[in-house]
């Protein structure tokens with residue numbers, strides 16, 4: 051019983067390989083999910099009920115259903131309609147949708163926090179509504195929302211471990227596999243936890259610092 | 267999906283509620299002492315609490331419950347999946363509730379402590395009669411929102427074999443190969459459960475605006 | 481003066497004879513907010529080069545009237561004519577009409593509304609480039625020229641948050657002027673400012689008036705109304721109660737409603 055340092059050294063490599071996959075999925079999810087959240091935020095604010103209601107239903111379902119369930123819905127459910135996605139693609143689809151729905155609310159409150167006078171000034175200066183959004187409202191909303199968006203990015207990284215359930219060889223799967231062959235669950239899982247501590251603890255302090263800085 | 271399968275799905279509900287409610291209760295109880303340590307005058311205690319909270323929150327829930335279930339469970343004390351999930355999510359909820367309490371304390375603090383001190387109330391009564399009642403109200407909507415988050419995180423308990431909603435969903439999917447409708451229903455059920463909690467959050471939030479000096 | 485005097489016999493008329501064509505002509509303008517009628521049948525003419533002051537008690541609809549002119553609020557009925565462009569409010573305003581109308585109007589807000597994430601220079605240049613399609617160099621030249629006119633050459637690179645309220649409002653005026661409007665609308669431009677800072681802004685507005693700019697100014701500054709504006713319009717409950725040469729309206733109001741108001745503001 052008991053793992054030796056050489057065991058640990060052997061584990062670092064597969065865990066790192068897994069963790070890179072977690073980081074990749076996080077990155078792509080942010081790349082797709084944040085713009086998706088922005089689009090949803092705009093759709094939910096539209097006056098036409100034909101646009102607003104479907105967008106609101108999507109947002110509510112995407113936020114209300116666990117990411118784990120979305121993941122399995124895509125991975126196990128889509129084959130039923132002859133759309134078989136790889137586990138990597140399923141992860142991207144499910145996590146991006148979930149991210150878009152969550153961040154749409156963050157972005158929406160950011161947009162709402164931009165003083166009304168700013169939009170009016172842009173309007174009075176005859177900006178087109180696209181220009182008003184692009185040059186006046188969006189930059190200010192982005193600044194207001196950025197701490198929350200950074201905080202959410204940390205949660206995305208954590209949620210990529212859910213891909214364990216769809217057989218993606220990310221870090222949790224790697225750890226589980228090593229654990230189930232060596233029965234050294236405690237050391238291998240602790241090592242896995244360390245990966246996240248090293249990334250997420252500093253990141254969360256950074257977010258906290260941003261939050262405090264942007265508050266007053 | 268046949269009615270039989272749907273009923274089987276629903277047998278998962280008590281487990282989903284047990285994990286969510288149990289963890290929330292643990293968090294609500296232990297979060298408060300953790301808050302007190304977090305606000306201790308002793309620097310080293312304060313920093314220990316800060317680090318503890320940050321570390322607990324930085325490890326993904328699935329890693330936490332694996333850590334508890336597989337390493338402790340296969341070791342000295344055998345532990346059931348449900349207990350492992352309760353311990354894991356209870357721990358996470360404790361860290362999060364401590365932060366929620368802290369946010370509420372900061373929100374209320376402003377002139378209230380000073381006013382209470384000016385009235386010569388003892389520190390205990392300042393806390394008990396003035397700050398706490400307002401804190402509870404400020405907490406409620408935030409805690410309700412957190413409860414929804416916890417409900418969804420609790421689905422992760424299915425990975426160590428807690429037969430909750432998600433577990434039954436995957437089980438039925440494997441039997442029927444109808445993941446779309448089965449996991450779709452599971453998702454909808456989660457949404458339906460979270461709706462009344464979200465409603466509570468909204469109502470209490472509207473209420474506190476009137477009764478708390480923020 | 482003579483023309484204005486001829487309007488005098490009916491102090492509640494703010495219009496010129498139909499054969500004269502003013503720069504801004506408003507006919508039977510109404511504005512409802514739900515059940516609440518905020519503007520009631522407003523007819524008003526503003527001649528080219530004229531400075532019109534609008535005064536009246538809080539809630540009388542002054543801001544709403546101004547915002548209806550550049551369509552920040554859409555009037556419920558009536559018609560509006562600025563220069564060659566006429567907009568009838570019997571149908572929802574078309575985007576092209578709105579754009580063409582606003583092209584001729586500059587607006588200055590009570591709360592300045594400078595864009596906080598841009599420097600002063602960018603605040604003045606961006607609208608020129610996006611709306612008029614000016615090149616950067618050209619826009620900057622215009623901006624620098626205007627900054628000099630409002631006495632703020634040294635603030636070009638600053639952010640609005642590093643400028644005093646009076647400076648911010650002067651920048652806002654420069655920003656509006658950069659788009660070459662034919663009419664400038666001011667909604668209580670000095671009421672968010674200390675009297676001293678307000679004076680800086682008023683002096684910029686004064687020289688603007690001297691240069692022949694057409695201006696419509698909602699104000700609480702009776703001295704400005706009296707000294708700078710050609711005509712003053714007194715509004716109450718969404719109606720024009722009195723209009724005429726500023727000195728007459730302010731010094732010798734005809735209606736009881738106006739007399740009460742001016743007595744209160746003058747602290748008599």
Ligand SMILES: Nc1ncnc2c1ncn2[C@@H]1O[C@H](COP(=O)(O)OP(=O)(O)OP(=O)(O)O)[C@@H](O)[C@H]1O
Nearest residue numbers: 513516518536537538539540541542543544545668
């Ligand atoms: N967007 C709106 N929705 C509903 N009612 C409004 C709106 N804007 C203004 N009002 C109402 O219209 C009336 C006139 O408002 P307005 O702002 O034009 O008055 P004002 O003369 O500018 O007053 P003040 O001197 O206080 O600025 C007020 O009763 C106000 O409550």
Ligand SMILES: [Mg+2]
Nearest residue numbers: 542543544668
């Ligand atoms: Mg006003």
